[in-house]
Amino acid sequence: MSREHYQCIVTGFLSDRIPYDDLESRAMQHPGVGIADLEAACIVPLAPNTPSEAPISHTWDMLKSWTQMDTEGYSMECPENSVLLTRRERRAFGMFKLWFECVPGAEHTYTVSWRDHQFSNIALSDESGRLRVVFEAQEVYEGEVIPPPDARLLRAHAALCRVLHACGAVKVYEGWKEDEARSKRVVDHASLVYVNSLLMARAQVEANASA
Numbered sequence: 328m329s330r331e332h333y334q335c336i337v338t339g340f341l342s343d344r345i346p347y348d349d350l351e352s353r354a355m356q357h358p359g360v361g362i363a364d365l366e367a368a369c370i371v372p373l374a375p376n377t378p379s380e381a382p383i384s385h386t387w388d389m390l391k392s393w394t395q396m397d398t399e400g401y402s403m404e405c406p407e408n409s410v411l412l413t414r415r416e417r418r419a420f421g422m423f424k425l426w427f428e429c430v431p432g433a434e435h436t437y438t439v440s441w442r443d444h445q446f447s448n449i450a451l452s453d454e455s456g457r458l459r460v461v462f463e464a465q466e467v468y469e470g471e472v473i474p475p476p477d478a479r480l481l482r483a484h485a486a487l488c489r490v491l492h493a494c495g496a497v498k499v500y501e502g503w504k505e506d507e508a509r510s511k512r513v514v515d516h517a518s519l520v521y522v523n524s525l526l527m528a529r530a531q532v533e534a535n536a537s538a
Contacts, residue, residue: 335416335447336462338446340363341363369408370410370476406474407477407480422500427484429481442497462476
């Protein structure tokens with residue numbers, strides 16, 4: 328909350344937990360922006376120390392292989408793995424419908440991209456390709472500057488979003504999430520194999536194109 332000053336980095340909505348003394352002045356600085364329930368979205372929604380016997384534990388292994396980054400000391404809730412968003416935008420981020428594209432040469436600056444998503448702040452719907460955000464590193468907690476989101480994690484998330492949309496697998500993933508919310512429903516193993524095949528095929532196409 329402190330790093331983003333109690334404000335959604337995308338929509339500008341202020342948190343309903345913002346200190347009362349600060350609310351009036353902040354509201355005057357951002358006219359037309361409402362109050363919303365903000366949540367921290369984990370870029371990689373999985374703790375690095377997941378037991379190795381769990382199949383999902385391979386996620387961080389793959390991430391380290393793709394990005395060559397050292398995740399030692401990371402936790403799922405660490406600032407480097409978090410982005411403050413409204414509940415609606417957080418769900419879109421988790422469903423790979425909203426992502427951040429790095430702006431070359433501009434540190435901690437990103438263009439917001441999205442597909443099949445209606446913003447909480449509807450005024451942003453016409454800003455495709457023009458909506459930029461900057462993550463600041465000015466707030467201090469316990470004597471240390473709160474770091475911005477790790478650019479390598481955001482790049483990995485953005486790459487996965489592009490691949491999932493390009494091969495159509497995002498629709499299958501959305502179906503899984505809907506299944507999880509319903510009782511007596513299970514994820515179809517055949518769907519897992521299907522999506523894995525799509526991702527592998529897409530990765531091979533990209534590899535051949537860059538060769």
